[in-house]
Amino acid sequence: MTTDNSSNDSRIFSSKIVDGADRAPSRAMLRAVGFSDNDFEKPQIGVASTWSMVTPCNMHINDLAKESEIGVNNSGGKAVMFNTITISDGISMGTEGMKYSLVSREVIADSVETVAGCEGFDGIVAIGGCDKNMPGCLIGMIRLNRPSVFVYGGTILPGCHDNKDVDIVSVFEAVGAHAKKDIDDDELYRIESCAIPGPGSCGGMYTANTMACAIEALGMSLPNSSALAAISDEKKKDCQNAGSAVLNLINSDIKPSDILSKKAFENSITLVTALGGSTNAVLHLLAIADAAGIDLSLDDFTRIGKKTPVLADLKPSGQFTMSKLVEIGGVTPLLKRLLNEGLLHGDCLTVTGKTMQENLENVADYPEDQVIIRPFYAPIKSFGHLVVCYGNIAPEGSVAKISGKEGTTFSGQAKVFDSEELALKKILDGTIIKGDVIVIRYEGPKGGPGMREMLHPTSAVMGKGLGKDVALITDGRFSGGTHGFVVGHITPEAFEGGPLAIIQDGDKITIDATSSEVNLDISDEEIATRLKSWTQPKPNYTKGVLAKYAKLVSSASLGAVTD
Numbered sequence: 001m002t003t004d005n006s007s008n009d010s011r012i013f014s015s016k017i018v019d020g021a022d023r024a025p026s027r028a029m030l031r032a033v034g035f036s037d038n039d040f041e042k043p044q045i046g047v048a049s050t051w052s053m054v055t056p057c058n059m060h061i062n063d064l065a066k067e068s069e070i071g072v073n074n075s076g077g078k079a080v081m082f083n084t085i086t087i088s089d090g091i092s093m094g095t096e097g098m099k100y101s102l103v104s105r106e107v108i109a110d111s112v113e114t115v116a117g118c119e120g121f122d123g124i125v126a127i128g129g130c131d132k133n134m135p136g137c138l139i140g141m142i143r144l145n146r147p148s149v150f151v152y153g154g155t156i157l158p159g160c161h162d163n164k165d166v167d168i169v170s171v172f173e174a175v176g177a178h179a180k181k182d183i184d185d186d187e188l189y190r191i192e193s194c195a196i197p198g199p200g201s202c203g204g205m206y207t208a209n210t211m212a213c214a215i216e217a218l219g220m221s222l223p224n225s226s227a228l229a230a231i232s233d234e235k236k237k238d239c240q241n242a243g244s245a246v247l248n249l250i251n252s253d254i255k256p257s258d259i260l261s262k263k264a265f266e267n268s269i270t271l272v273t274a275l276g277g278s279t280n281a282v283l284h285l286l287a288i289a290d291a292a293g294i295d296l297s298l299d300d301f302t303r304i305g306k307k308t309p310v311l312a313d314l315k316p317s318g319q320f321t322m323s324k325l326v327e328i329g330g331v332t333p334l335l336k337r338l339l340n341e342g343l344l345h346g347d348c349l350t351v352t353g354k355t356m357q358e359n360l361e362n363v364a365d366y367p368e369d370q371v372i373i374r375p376f377y378a379p380i381k382s383f384g385h386l387v388v389c390y391g392n393i394a395p396e397g398s399v400a401k402i403s404g405k406e407g408t409t410f411s412g413q414a415k416v417f418d419s420e421e422l423a424l425k426k427i428l429d430g431t432i433i434k435g436d437v438i439v440i441r442y443e444g445p446k447g448g449p450g451m452r453e454m455l456h457p458t459s460a461v462m463g464k465g466l467g468k469d470v471a472l473i474t475d476g477r478f479s480g481g482t483h484g485f486v487v488g489h490i491t492p493e494a495f496e497g498g499p500l501a502i503i504q505d506g507d508k509i510t511i512d513a514t515s516s517e518v519n520l521d522i523s524d525e526e527i528a529t530r531l532k533s534w535t536q537p538k539p540n541y542t543k544g545v546l547a548k549y550a551k552l553v554s555s556a557s558l559g560a561v562t563d
Contacts, residue, residue: 071243108136176463227330305384444493
């Protein structure tokens with residue numbers, strides 16, 4: 001067989017791999033993995049699976065990838081499944097291992113680009129669960145700029161403890177309650193044992209669900225792909241539909257560059273704000289925009305947040321899990337409400353081949369008796385919860401998550417720690433008291449390296465009953481499960497000589513979400529004197545992936561990108 005279909009636009013890339021007499025060795029190898037004669041004449045679609053047994057978020061992804069394979073093959077393509085990595089934030093949280101978390105976003109992006117680029121895939125379906133999978137897959141697809149669809153692996157169902165929904169954050173907060181002696185060993189064990197009942201991503205509006213929704217609003221997922229349970233017939237159908245959709249994109253010559261515009265990113269920020277989503281969305285959307293060549297900045301989040309209310313009463317600061325939002329219709333009714341209020345750009349193209357407005361045209365509203373999504377006249381917060389703060393501690397910006405329940409200002413005395421572990425120890429042993437501002441530094445992209453999430457310390461604060469009484473600032477970042485008076489992503493980071501590096505125990509720090517500032521209440525002269533005497537610490541790693549990352553990574557204010 002000496003197939004020559006190189007003129008077929010649906011096989012722009014795969015034809016170079018398999019067409020002609022000189023490509024017989026390639027065809028021979030592909031026959032061994034299941035190709036028939038007819039398959040060489042079809043568009044080849046790479047199905048990127050982030051399956052792994054290291055985390056419940058991804059343990060089911062291969063089954064979903066097989067559904068996408070069916071969708072591709074039934075629509076006239078030839079699917080080729082391949083894997084990329086995942087790590088578990090929830091398992092590694094609070095340990096040195098968590099430094100690899102944000103790094104995994106770059107590894108995933110590189111691997112998707114590497115495999116699809118090498119193998120000559122004409123299109124890509126990527127399926128991700130844990131939160132770094134999603135931006136990682138998207139960045140890889142954007143770099144290749146071939147017809148692509150992202151599929152979310154789906155949310156986990158909640159566990160049940162004493163007739164209340166529980167999840168992974170419940171366990172983290174139980175650790176703090178245990179340290180406070182509010183619960184005993186048996187109670188902690190019972191919460192631990194029931195919180196994660198099966199496959200799926202962490203169940204609140206944490207980073208995984210936030211990024212799934214953000215990507216749908218970007219137009220890179222099918223409608224409501226972000227709001228389906230991991231184990232459901234609907235999710236299987238979503239995966240099959242994604243396989244079909246990528247063939248339609250090939251036939252219509254629609255690529256990520258046709259979908260991802262500045263207006264698409266504005267839509268994404270709007271939905272994340274209305275949902276009360278994770279601060280990690282700021283970091284990841286900046287990185288995705290960088291890959292797409294879109295000029296997006298921290299100030300865009302402020303601009304959109306000023307006109308977008310928080311409407312969703314979802315965990316961590318709210319009452320409900322993502323599974324409850326799935327039950328009332330998912331995010332498409334909310335997108336339609338935002339569109340009708342003039343807060344979305346309806347003319348943005350999506351992976352359906354239709355515009356956002358066309359996708360939403362026949363979407364029904366939520367049931368009248370639901371209480372998860374508030375009406376515009378009675379929002380949870382009348383403007384955005386993601387507050388970009390500047391000030392003399394963060395001259396290049398920082399990101400606060402202010403739900404409104406914490407108040408809008410906090411002043412207190414600094415207690416300074418040069419690592420997350422040191423801070424956690426002092427939270428649990430009672431050293432941290434009402435009125436303290438916990439400062440955790442040298443946890444930035446370069447300093448950690450890897451910009452660890454501070455879910456363990458913030459959950460311990462909540463579990464100790466200090467959620468409204470202490471604040472925490474860091475050049476690290478926060479899990480989507482974090483709530484309380486917290487400011488992260490402080491830039492420049494301490495390792496780069498940012499002002500965070502010169503804060504001392506007892507200094508007064510003021511966080512003002514109204515003026516969007518985080519300030520050290522000492523004179524400019526004293527700040528200059530301290531900075532002059534500061535010396536950069538030695539890097540924590542000099543070999544391996546963390547050392548490579550530290551050399552390449554940019555500031556968090558730019559998305560912590562490595563290109």
